[in-house]
Amino acid sequence: MTGKIDDLNIFRIRRELEINCQPVDRSDHQLDDRCLKLQQFFKEKFNKNPDLIVSVPGRVNLIGEHVDYSGYGVLPMALEQRVLVAICANGTDKTTLVNMDESYEKAEIGSTFSGCTTPSWYHYFQCGVQGALNYSESMKYKGMNAAVWGNIPPCAGLSSSSALVSAAAVCMFLMNEPVVTAPSKENMANLCAAAENLIGTQGGGMDQAIAFLAQKGIAKYIQFNPLQCTDVILPSNAVFVIAHSLVEKNKAASNDFNIRVVECRLAAQVMAKKKGLEWRNFRTLKKLQDKLAPSMLIDNNIVPLCESLLEDRAYNKKEIAELLEVSVEELVDISMSPDTKNVDVFYLRKRACHVFNEAARVLRFKFCCDEFPEEECLEAIGELMNKSHKSLKELYECSHPQLDKLVEISNPYTYGSRLTGAGWGGCIVALAKENKVEDLITALKKDYYSKLGIGDEDLGNYVFVTKPNSGACIYPLNIDQKP
Incomplete structure (x- = not known):
């Protein structure tokens, strides 16, 4: 051609x-x-x-x-x-x-x-x-x-x-x-x-x-x-502001992201085993939840079950293999990716609890947009965003001090804010109060970007208002x- x-x-x-x-x-x-x-x-x-x-x-x-x-x-x-x-x-x-x-x-x-x-x-x-x-x-x-x-x-x-x-x-x-x-x-x-x-x-x-x-x-x-x-x-007066932390994280060049994928998979498999199910059939927490508690997600009733089956500590490959009654080699082959096969510390309960709660927050967010009056909706979805960031920081451990600082600076001017994307850097998304958008950008400029040498000329590359496109x-x- x-x-x-x-x-x-x-x-x-x-x-x-x-x-x-x-x-x-x-x-x-x-x-x-x-x-x-x-x-x-x-x-x-x-x-x-x-x-x-x-x-x-x-x-x-x-x-x-x-x-x-x-x-x-x-x-x-x-x-x-x-x-x-x-x-x-x-x-x-x-x-x-x-x-x-x-x-x-x-x-x-x-x-x-x-x-x-x-x-x-x-x-x-x-x-x-x-x-x-x-x-x-x-x-x-x-x-x-x-x-x-x-x-x-x-x-x-x-x-x-x-x-x-x-x-x-x-x-x-x-x-x-x-x-x-x-x-x-x-x-x-x-x-x-x-x-x-x-x-x-x-x-x-x-x-x-x-x-x-x-x-x-x-x-x-x-x-x-x-x-x-x-x-x-979304509410007609919802205004979303994206702010870049200037901390860059290439998730393909690190195994942090894939470790989280494996931790969630292992959490599903250990929980399945403890409930007497064929654990090899479960590679996602959603499939496990559909089997154990198909109607409980939005009310978070799956979380107490998770907390009862998984301990709040680090697991290693050997004890996970013993729980699943396989060799370490079989565990690696069945459940792990090439770049995580040498990892030996896995936090199963924290990761699974985040996923179950975050999945429920998604459904609640949609429900609020579908059913609530606009101002009530803005307050409710903003609070969901705040809870999401707290969970990502404390349970999923994928935030970053600079992301946390952006969230802190944004709080007085927003209904809620959270990291967005994989984490470990990147951006936050803030649901700004309509009459506070300029104040938010000014505060971010003064308390964050100016301290990193970012002036007015370049600010638009790192902070911007957006809407669905x-x-x-x-x-x-x-x-x-x-x-």
Whole structure:
């Protein structure tokens, strides 16, 4: 495939993906401006114009942290910040990648990717390409020139990496039209979630789901296995402020995240064993809860059971293996990931209690949005956010002193605030009081960012107001609007 991607294919693909993804909002002049700049950058690098731009949003999880990989629903919304990828076919078996951020090196990638454990930025693009190729035997690798530009802060818990994975997958489907049509948005989300495992992150699929399912102005309650999405209408005067701690955590370059995944899995298996169940059948706390207490989640009645079955202390591999009546080697093979096989300290009760309580908070958050008057709803969901942060700090132990400081500074101006994303750095999300937004930003500037040398000019890169935005979309360039 050489030259310009066929215009008629673009129209057909775009029409199909506008069912699966959200169409570009042509009134969004900021996005238009960014696309123009990326188009100019592409032409400078490749001496031709791109055929189109793929746009995928970041996300902020409002409530439901570290529960998706345990099988529970989450409640995110898409951000206005997005990853943009401009592409054209190059007729070779190589893809050349450049990034408008000069700190990211140029890369050339081939047709296969079997994964890595210390990923560079372009490996996320490779994940998405490989995920698309794995979708169908009819998919063929086709080289392209691609220019990337993102304004989602990296390593901030706002899903910049998953947005790039998702954008790359869409690009590869575009390159294969009309032989292979794009799958449903749910299948796109699932294949991108599976693809990201190639770099060792054992996530639960929230980031990819909101990337494709998001709608402007609406948050989403997302459930898994099977993937289901329910609209959540937030209070009309809800204002969310994102504040970056400037502590960056690449969850793929550390095993902290995957240790938590394993701790939750082991907690489910030990609890199952103690209740006389076949523990090998349980890899998530949700599956265990469905078996033991299917109607108790929102009332937290599962938590006392958890506390009665698990001790509030560290466990090691040997005693967990003894509890499950297997050898340590079998335990590692059945329940642990490659990067956690040498870990020997696991906190089962604290992790499980967080997950059960956080999953209940998600349901309560949705209920409040559905049923409460606006002011009562704001107070209630703000308190849920505060409780979530406390649990993430004390039970899940994935906060950071700088995140805690941001939450503390924000408290007088908000209904509630919490870390968002994996933690260990990254961002907080604050539900600001509508008449206190400017005061909140001023306080963050004075008491946090100025002490780190961040002035007015750069403040907008680290603190911003956001609202629910649309999902992945295609942005055709310089072509007539045919039906």
